Amino acid sequence: DVRVGLIKLADRLHNMRTLGHMPEAKRKRIAQQTLEIFAPLANRLGIWQVKWELEDLAFRYVNPAKYKEIAEQLAERLPDREAQIKAIVEGLRELFEKNSIRVDISGRPKHIYSIYKKMQQKGKAFESVRDVRAVRIIVPDITACYTALGLIHNRWRPMPGEFDDYIAAPKDNFYQSLHTAVIWEDGKPLEVQIRTQEMHQSAEYGIAAHWRYKEGAKRDKSYEQRINWLRNMMEWRSDVNDATEFVESMRSDVFQDRVYVFTPRGDIIDLPAGCTPLDFAYHVHTDIGHRCRGAKINGKLVPLYHELKTGDQIEILTAKRGGPSRDWLNSNLGLIKTQRAKSKIRAWFKKQDHEQNLAQGRLLLEREIQRLGLPELNFEKMARDLSYKTPDEMFVDLGTGDLSIGKVINEISETEENASLLTASVPKKVTAITDAVNVVGLKGLLTTMGKCCNPAPGDQIIGYITRGRGATIHRQDCPNVLRLRSSDRERIVRVDWGTQIRTYPVSIRIRAYDRQGLMGDVSNLLNDDGVNIADVKVNVNRSLAELRLVVEVQDISQLSKILTKLENVPNVTEAHRITG
Numbered sequence: 001d002v003r004v005g006l007i008k009l010a011d012r013l014h015n016m017r018t019l020g021h022m023p024e025a026k027r028k029r030i031a032q033q034t035l036e037i038f039a040p041l042a043n044r045l046g047i048w049q050v051k052w053e054l055e056d057l058a059f060r061y062v063n064p065a066k067y068k069e070i071a072e073q074l075a076e077r078l079p080d081r082e083a084q085i086k087a088i089v090e091g092l093r094e095l096f097e098k099n100s101i102r103v104d105i106s107g108r109p110k111h112i113y114s115i116y117k118k119m120q121q122k123g124k125a126f127e128s129v130r131d132v133r134a135v136r137i138i139v140p141d142i143t144a145c146y147t148a149l150g151l152i153h154n155r156w157r158p159m160p161g162e163f164d165d166y167i168a169a170p171k172d173n174f175y176q177s178l179h180t181a182v183i184w185e186d187g188k189p190l191e192v193q194i195r196t197q198e199m200h201q202s203a204e205y206g207i208a209a210h211w212r213y214k215e216g217a218k219r220d221k222s223y224e225q226r227i228n229w230l231r232n233m234m235e236w237r238s239d240v241n242d243a244t245e246f247v248e249s250m251r252s253d254v255f256q257d258r259v260y261v262f263t264p265r266g267d268i269i270d271l272p273a274g275c276t277p278l279d280f281a282y283h284v285h286t287d288i289g290h291r292c293r294g295a296k297i298n299g300k301l302v303p304l305y306h307e308l309k310t311g312d313q314i315e316i317l318t319a320k321r322g323g324p325s326r327d328w329l330n331s332n333l334g335l336i337k338t339q340r341a342k343s344k345i346r347a348w349f350k351k352q353d354h355e356q357n358l359a360q361g362r363l364l365l366e367r368e369i370q371r372l373g374l375p376e377l378n379f380e381k382m383a384r385d386l387s388y389k390t391p392d393e394m395f396v397d398l399g400t401g402d403l404s405i406g407k408v409i410n411e412i413s414e415t416e417e418n419a420s421l422l423t424a425s426v427p428k429k430v431t432a433i434t435d436a437v438n439v440v441g442l443k444g445l446l447t448t449m450g451k452c453c454n455p456a457p458g459d460q461i462i463g464y465i466t467r468g469r470g471a472t473i474h475r476q477d478c479p480n481v482l483r484l485r486s487s488d489r490e491r492i493v494r495v496d497w498g499t500q501i502r503t504y505p506v507s508i509r510i511r512a513y514d515r516q517g518l519m520g521d522v523s524n525l526l527n528d529d530g531v532n533i534a535d536v537k538v539n540v541n542r543s544l545a546e547l548r549l550v551v552e553v554q555d556i557s558q559l560s561k562i563l564t565k566l567e568n569v570p571n572v573t574e575a576h577r578i579t580g
Helices: 002-017 024-044 048-062 064-076 078-098 112-122 142-155 197-212 221-237 243-254 277-284 286-291 339-350 354-371 379-385 391-400 405-415 418-422 479-487 518-528 556-567
Strands: 104-107 133-139 178-183 189-196 258-262 268-272 292-297 300-302 314-318 431-434 437-439 447-449 461-465 471-475 495-497 500-513 532-541 544-553 572-577
Touching: 002 024, 002 048, 024 048, 048 064, 048 112, 048 197, 064 078, 064 112, 078 104, 078 133, 078 142, 133 142, 133 197, 142 178, 142 189, 189 197, 268 277, 277 286, 277 292, 277 314, 277 339, 286 292, 286 314, 286 339, 339 391, 354 391, 354 405, 354 556, 354 572, 379 391, 379 405, 391 405, 405 556, 437 461, 461 479, 461 495, 471 479, 500 556, 518 532, 518 544, 518 556, 544 556, 556 572
Parallel strands: 133 189, 447 471
Antiparallel strands: 104 133, 178 189, 258 268, 292 300, 292 314, 431 500, 437 495, 461 471, 500 544, 500 572, 532 544
């Protein structure tokens, strides 16, 4: 029942209004949870009145110093701001009366938390945002919305990039209004919202506004979509192990930036930013997710770790039967973003019997060890390191998905020496690469190595600010620098070497059905993961291709990650390490 959600929001609002008597630590914890869960939930249901009050009340306890600072500065300027808004409202009303448009105009309050967020997002101080005034204009119908917008833009200069049409393209919480900003007669910006009375009711009270209509009222699609969204959230709760996981999934999946993608039929699906085709498949239907074997985006075959972008049209390729792969739960591989999809996969594996999960978990680990070319490992010690009493308990959790293979490989990487695990197959020296050169006090400045002295990691170095080319890095004993110290001292800067990263050369073999662009896709994947290719050999026999590469990796975890990603490249059938 959707009313339960509204009651919980009302209960949280009451708690926040009476939070002052609680211990400070508890106040802060409850306030933080309110900002992360309850205020976004109110926003998603379109209940703006509750959203802004929850945000301001929570911000007061999460960051009391900043709250007090902004509140005091707003209070100081209140008389001036009220006088300005009164003059603005009179000017707008005169414009609309001359054009016979019936309007209701009011000043729109700027809430403390929204001001703080604007300061954070734009990197501005309060002084830079304090002069922003805002008004709301309510008109009889949609046609009048656009007429009012045209009159305002003809009378005052619109600010570039500040117009948004949320009537034609509503927000994901079904909010509708026209937003614009103009330069008012005093040379300062004015924010303007234009909407109908029905849009205003929906924006202020969201899902709750619809209960004022009697039974038999016309069907409201936005109301039904809000109800369906809330019901889906509650149904999904049954797939999640515990309340903690559900809350975490709410944070990561529901209340963050979104992307909007299309099904082949043209239906719009909104997902958290960073989602993959697998996340999309599980969002559409659990069974489609389980049987997913590939995906096309805008008609082109893509790997399952491909990141979706707004506007993409996605087609999921499925098998007739079968289930998910345990590899999908490996967090190092980036195949799944949402907790919702992960919960559905774990639920599928939990339905398998104990012996099957034990056998599958053991097989999964042995296969990964073989693929990585690792020596024989002590499963008893590995289980203890991961807080299991026996290896069988560890295998069962691997089989159900409660333990990811990525976590096991990370544990191996941390407890074993990378040098002994990685250098057996290629008789080359271990290399060290530097993250960058840091220019003290000038973060992000372009640097180039001086050709006169060719500094190398470990040398004592110094920087010289050039005209238009950033900083040139020299050895401290370079004759050119010694000369510049006396003639151009103000352009000499302190620098130091960045973090040293050890890498190890490893041979890998990739087998695939040959196609145009195969090597390019492999090369791009490794480049995106920051992996250098030291050597390449390609052999093609009819339609089969074998690629032998020497790649430079930092540890076993990185090797495991790239091998699994390589196996997801279209046409690739196998990728493993060569140890012999």
